[in-house]
Amino acid sequence: MIRVLIADDEPLIRAGIRMILTSADDIEVVAEAPDGREAVELARRHLVDVALLDIRMPVMDGLDALAEIGRTAPGVRALILTTFGERENVLRALRQGGAGFLLKDSAPGELIGAVRAAAAGDAYLSPAATRHVADSLVHAPDTGRATRARARVAALSEREREVLALLGEGLSNADAGRRIHMSEATVKTYVSRILAKLECENRVQAALLARDAGLGT
Incomplete structure (x- = not known):
């Protein structure tokens, strides 16, 4: 059973998320928090597997x-709940090792899938949100980040770069x-190898x- 913490300052949002998640037979919502400080305390106290964290909360x-x-x-995997208007915050969260992000208007199945992916040690990027954040990266001033990224990626094989x-x-x-006619298990092996070579904590950081x-632009 996947133990989940929901942290959001809006009771209706928390209730809606709880209703969606508890419809899955492998997910249990064990705690809710109205602010980040309480979320940290409850995450430790209840030994949760996944924490769903809104960005904008009091305290x-x-x-x-x-x-x-x-x-x-x-050991807790943190997923960030966000809106399109918070791109820079999302980037900061992912670079800090968050397990991924999804939008508050995501479909119920997407929310459940994201929690399952995080609990399995994987990471989840909402496709719509990923494209939106990617646009902000493409148009952002290059402060040397691109040069450093290309230097790190150069250590990968051609196939690894394709997967990346x-x-x-x-x-x-x-x-x-x-997409590339490869088994899911083989892709997983490539991803693990890529993370090790790039010294990325998770696939979200590798994606960024x-x-x-x-790559892919």
Whole structure:
């Protein structure tokens, strides 16, 4: 059973998320928090597997809560709930090791899938949100990030770069496998190898690196 914490300052949002998640027979909502500080405390107390964190919360926002959970409860996988208007915050969250992000208006199945992916040690990027964030990266001033990213990616084989580019598009292992005619298990092996070579904590950070390096653009 996947143990989930929901952190959002709006009771109706929390109730809606709870209703969606508890419709899945493998997910249990064990705690809810109206602010980031309480979310950190409950994540530790209830030994949750996945924490769903809104960015904008009182007392402590979702980004600070993400960092604190990473320090004090590293086994918890944190997913950021966001809107299109928070691109820079999303980028900061992902670079800090968040397990991914999804939009508040995501379909119920997407929310459930994201929680399952995070609990399995994978990461989830909402395809729509990924494209939106990618646009902001493409038009952002290059402060040397692209040069550094290309230098890191140069250590990969051609096939590894191909898989990395698909991560940059936000594709799952299964979707990436179908795109390049490779089994899901083989893609997973490539992803693990890529993360090790690039010294990325998760596939989300690797996806952002792919965008920085201009792969798939």
